[in-house]
Amino acid sequence: MEIAETxxxxxxxxxxxxxxxxxxxxxxxxxxxxxxxxxVQAAASLEMFHAFALIHDDVMDDSASxxxxxxxxxxxxxxxxxxxxxxxxxxxAAILLGDLALAWSDALLHTAGLTPTQLTAAHEVVDAMRTExxxxxxxxLCATGQVCDDVEAALRTARYKTARYTVERPLLLGAALAxxxxxxxxxxxxxxxxxxxAFQLRDDLLGVFGTPQVTGKPSLDDLRDGKHTVLAALxxxxxxxxxxxxxxxxxxxxxxxETGADRIRQVLAATGARDEVxxxxxxxxxxxxxxxxxxxxxxxxxxxxxxxxxAAMARTS
Amino acid sequence: MEIAETxxxxxxxxxxxxxxxxxxxxxxxxxxxxxxxxxVQAAASLEMFHAFALIHDDVMDDSASxxxxxxxxxxxxxxxxxxxxxxxxxxxAAILLGDLALAWSDALLHTAGLTPTQLTAAHEVVDAMRTExxxxxxxxLCATGQVCDDVEAALRTARYKTARYTVERPLLLGAALAxxxxxxxxxxxxxxxxxxxAFQLRDDLLGVFGTPQVTGKPSLDDLRDGKHTVLAALxxxxxxxxxxxxxxxxxxxxxxxETGADRIRQVLAATGARDEVxxxxxxxxxxxxxxxxxxxxxxxxxxxxxxxxxAAMARTS
Numbered sequence: 001m002e003i004a005e006t007x008x009x010x011x012x013x014x015x016x017x018x019x020x021x022x023x024x025x026x027x028x029x030x031x032x033x034x035x036x037x038x039x040v041q042a043a044a045s046l047e048m049f050h051a052f053a054l055i056h057d058d059v060m061d062d063s064a065s066x067x068x069x070x071x072x073x074x075x076x077x078x079x080x081x082x083x084x085x086x087x088x089x090x091x092x093a094a095i096l097l098g099d100l101a102l103a104w105s106d107a108l109l110h111t112a113g114l115t116p117t118q119l120t121a122a123h124e125v126v127d128a129m130r131t132e133x134x135x136x137x138x139x140x141l142c143a144t145g146q147v148c149d150d151v152e153a154a155l156r157t158a159r160y161k162t163a164r165y166t167v168e169r170p171l172l173l174g175a176a177l178a179x180x181x182x183x184x185x186x187x188x189x190x191x192x193x194x195x196x197x198a199f200q201l202r203d204d205l206l207g208v209f210g211t212p213q214v215t216g217k218p219s220l221d222d223l224r225d226g227k228h229t230v231l232a233a234l235x236x237x238x239x240x241x242x243x244x245x246x247x248x249x250x251x252x253x254x255x256x257x258e259t260g261a262d263r264i265r266q267v268l269a270a271t272g273a274r275d276e277v278x279x280x281x282x283x284x285x286x287x288x289x290x291x292x293x294x295x296x297x298x299x300x301x302x303x304x305x306x307x308x309x310x311a312a313m314a315r316t317s
Numbered sequence: 318m319e320i321a322e323t324x325x326x327x328x329x330x331x332x333x334x335x336x337x338x339x340x341x342x343x344x345x346x347x348x349x350x351x352x353x354x355x356x357v358q359a360a361a362s363l364e365m366f367h368a369f370a371l372i373h374d375d376v377m378d379d380s381a382s383x384x385x386x387x388x389x390x391x392x393x394x395x396x397x398x399x400x401x402x403x404x405x406x407x408x409x410a411a412i413l414l415g416d417l418a419l420a421w422s423d424a425l426l427h428t429a430g431l432t433p434t435q436l437t438a439a440h441e442v443v444d445a446m447r448t449e450x451x452x453x454x455x456x457x458l459c460a461t462g463q464v465c466d467d468v469e470a471a472l473r474t475a476r477y478k479t480a481r482y483t484v485e486r487p488l489l490l491g492a493a494l495a496x497x498x499x500x501x502x503x504x505x506x507x508x509x510x511x512x513x514x515a516f517q518l519r520d521d522l523l524g525v526f527g528t529p530q531v532t533g534k535p536s537l538d539d540l541r542d543g544k545h546t547v548l549a550a551l552x553x554x555x556x557x558x559x560x561x562x563x564x565x566x567x568x569x570x571x572x573x574x575e576t577g578a579d580r581i582r583q584v585l586a587a588t589g590a591r592d593e594v595x596x597x598x599x600x601x602x603x604x605x606x607x608x609x610x611x612x613x614x615x616x617x618x619x620x621x622x623x624x625x626x627x628a629a630m631a632r633t634s
Contacts (some may be wrong), residue, residue: 003455009397056416060409085462092377092458095412099373103447106423110440116433125429130420134413136452141409145402280509 002079003097006072011051014067014216018317019046019170021308026303029184039115039177042122046170052101053133053165060141072097072292108127114177121176129169136160143228144244145252148151148228149236155197162203164195167236187295191305194284195289199312201281204229205274206316208265215317222263225245226252230280235273243267285313319396323389328368331384331533333634336363338625343491345618346501349611355430356494359439362425363487368442370450370482376411377458378542383531389414394545429562431494436492446486446610455478460545464481466553471545472514479520480513483562504612508622511601511608514531516601516629518598521546522591523633532634552590560584602630 020043021090026041139157171188195310206215207222246267250260268274340360375388394407456474488505524539565583567577585591
């Protein structure tokens with residue numbers, strides 16, 4: 001059916017496959033030899049889950065593009081362009097397609113050929129991950145359009161939405177599948193929190209200062225939505241009354257143009273907020289590397305994590 | 318968190334618990350003695366899944382009320398009424414809440430305490446059910462607002478959306494949990510198809526001729542949306558040019574009022590479509606009872622199914 005083809009196209013249009021990679025590395029912290037096929041399929045289920053999360057996220061934000069292509073709801077609307085209700089049909093079909101991806105991510109997991117013990121352990125991690133993501137998204141939703149100088153609230157959302165969902169839970173899923181002990185789990189969580197926060201902080205910077213041709217996402221969306229990011233909160237905290245006025249007027253303006261966006265970018269830089277976020281990323285990078293230095297992981301897993309850390313911090317997309 | 322409270326309120330605001338009941342009866346076709354707790358929890362997971370389906374369905378249709386209360390997206394919008402983006406926030410939060418209910422229905426199933434064999438068998442049924450529902454919803458979506466005289470297409474949607482999802486899969490889930498044999502599965506499917514179609518046909522009649530105070534749903538929504546139902550398709554098939562003109566003009570009109578709705582109702586009655594749908598329900602009822610008469614079920618399960626059949630056919634809500 002055409003809607004499944006749309007999902008296939010979305011899955012293969014790009015994506016860093018970060019969560020499956022982290023799941024495999026998590027497995028390697030306690031597993032030995034080649035990665036078993038059931039672990040690979042469980043890792044793949046995370047990518048299918050991520051497809052669900054992105055499709056619904058793009059509906060909620062009404063984003064126009066993702067991975068350099070039209071978002072799913074926009075492309076489904078275009079497919080039905082001859083109908084007067086094309087836009088609404090696109091949104092509704094995308095909600096359904098996201099639902100399908102969520103259901104199929106679950107099917108990928110429980111048909112992976114895991115042992116009953118592995119499946120129970122996997123479900124525990126995945127259940128927590130799903131609830132945390134939805135909670136993080138809900139926090140994000142409520143804070144959007146309500147930009148304020150509460151840096152801690154922005155970090156809390158980042159922790160749920162990204163640190164746990166993108167980094168910690170994929171690693172813990174892999175570790176659980178390998179039957180890793182308490183020490184490994186603890187070390188993975190201690191590593192994941194700073195890396196995940198840094199990942200979100202980089203995402204926030206890319207959302208405002210990134211190159212759309214490289215990120216695959218429009219560079220005005222976060223500003224037009226008035227996303228409550230650490231970057232924006234820090235800028236408001238450090239702003240002069242004139243700068244604060246610019247931010248309050250332009251952040252969240254759905255009609256913001258490139259000229260307005262540049263004025264915001266200037267304030268984000270002039271207040272030092274941009275540099276401060278870069279500093280926060282570096283602090284978290286150092287913290288993660290310290291955890292790795294003393295973690296009870298095999299050398300290959302440590303090397304994999306170190307490489308991913310650097311890639312996640314320095315990325316341009 | 319407040320969003321979980323919203324879900325709790327929705328779950329306990331009403332609902333016929335039809336799918337859990339069918340699951341338990343399905344178990345009774347092959348299981349003996351009191352229903353085990355894991356089976357009850359697996360049955361409950363169907364109600365949580367149904368909450369997901371209804372919440373997203375109401376978002377897609379932008380329905381105002383359900384179970385005699387404001388729909389979830391409308392009530393979440395009211396909760397945030399002081400915000401300028403309240404309506405959009407309500408829709409987005411309802412999408413998330415539906416996602417959460419889908420994830421939690423899965424958690425209810427795999428934490429039910431089923432044996433690994435039962436869990437594998439349950440997942441097979443549930444995976445099929447989820448995909449069929451999404452496919453049926455997608456067919457429905459594409460057909461909505463495109464009313465035509467294709468009775469067979471309307472019946473096909475009913476088969477996916479209702480016969481399989483509401484009746485067949487819940488029964489088969491229960492049977493799978495009891496380790497029922499091939500004959501029981503065959504008989505349950507043979508029973509479920511006519512009952513499920515009849516259930517949807519009754520739903521279509523109630524959507525147009527029902528009493529909102531009893532159904533808990535507005536009586537203009539289906540007409541305003543231009544749902545492609547068997548009822549509408551039959552009316553178009555039998556209509557005179559004048560009647561066809563009335564249907565094409567008024568069905569799917571988002572501003573339809575009670576006067577217009579009454580004109581549609583008159584055509585649905587005058588063409589004989591309403592009676593024909595009642596006949597179709599009766600034919601399917603008889604067919605289901607014939608299956609029951611020769612099915613290899615214990616007497617208690619047969620009695621339960623007979624009672625549910627009558628309740629589903631004659632219901633007013």
